[in-house]
Amino acid sequence: MFGSTDKIETTVTKLLREALPARSAKMEILPEMSLQRDLAMDSLALVAFAVRLGEEFGIDLNQFADRIGDTRTVNDVIVTAKSIIEQSKAA
C-alpha cells in the first residue's frame, strides 16, 4: 500500500491533478503554486482530492480534513499528505 517517499510524492501530485477543475487540469503543477490562486481549486476540488488520497492510501478522510486549513500550496499538500501517510504507516 505504501511506497517510498518519492513515489508518494509522485502519486500525491497525480491525485492532485485528477482533482483539479477542468480549467487547470492540464497545467504544469509546481511545488510553489497556490492551490486556490494558481490551480483554481475550489472547496469541492479539495474534498475530491482528500477522497482520492483516502482511497489510494487507505487513510481516514478525517485526518486530512483536520489539516486541510493549513495547506496553501502544492508543496503544503505534499508535505501534509506525506506526514499523514507516514503516521498511518507507524500506527
Add this chain to the structure above:
Amino acid sequence: MIEINPIIDGHCHVASTEFTPRSFVEGVIDNVLSALAAQGLRPDRNNLIKLYLDKMQDPDCNELIAEMAEAGIEKAVLLLPDFTYALKDSTLTISEMFDRHHTLLQQHSDKFFVFAGVDPRWGADGIQLFEKAVKEFGFHGLKLYPPCGYSPSDRALYPYYEICAQHGLPVLTHTGATSPALAFEIARPIFIDQAALDFRNVNFILAHGSVAYVEECIMLCAFRPNIYLDISGFEMSPVESLNPLIYRGINHKIIFGTDWPVFRMQGSQKSFVEKLLDDNSPLGNLRKYELNAIFHKTMNTLLSLQTQAKAT
C-alpha cells in the same frame, strides 16, 4: 496581502447539531456526493456525514472564536434559521434555540451579533417570541430561510418586519439551492422585492449573493436602496467568480461572510480571509473605502440603526 482592520463576518452559524436537523445535514452531504460522482468518486455516505457532523461540535463557539482570532475577524453575526416547522427531526424547539443563542450572546457580547428567525407559519407565538428576543435578549436582526416553504414577501412576515422597522433591525434571507430536503424555487432573490418595497425603512440582506442568482442580486442591490447582499459561499468557487459583483457599482451593498461552519471541511477561517485578501484577488483592485465597506463598514451601519432606534 491586503490589510483590512477590523473585519466583521456577516454570516456565521453556531456549529452544533442542536440547531441543524440531521435531515438537513444529510441533504447537504447528498449534494456533495452528487458533485463527487461527476468526478467518478463514490465515497462512503456515512463516512462523509460523520466527517461533517464532527465539524459541528462547537456549541459554545470556542473553536469559532479561536478561528476568528487567527483570521483577524473581530466580530461575527450568528444566524439562527428556523427549520423546526419544515423539518420535523429538530431536537430543540425554536424557543429553546433562541434561549441557547441568548446565552451565547450574554457570554460573548463583544464577539457576536445574533439574527434569529421564526417560520411565519408558527403564527402569533412566533411573533411574540421574536419580539421578546429583540426586547429582552438584545438580538440584532431577523433571519429567514424561504426554502422551508414560504416567500420572504409572505404577508405573515409583515408583523416581523414591523418589529424590525420599529427597532432598526436588518433582515437576512437565504437565497439559492440548498439541502434537497427543502424547496428551491422559493429561494430566488426576487421574492424579497415586494417586502422591500412595502418596508422601505427596513434593510434586507440577500445571503449568498455571489453564488446562485448573481445578476438578480445585483439588480436588486442596484435599484432597491434597502437591499444588500453577502458573499458567503464564495468558498465554493475560484475567487475570480466575484468579478461580476465587484465591478457593478454596488460595493457599498456587499457584505463579507463565511457561512461558518459549512466549509470547515475545506479550510480554516484564516484561509478563506486570505483567499479574498490575496494580492492577486479581484478585491486587490478595489480602493480602500470599498474594501472597508465590504469587510466592516456596511454591516456596522446596518447594525447601528438599532442603537439609533433605541435612542429615539
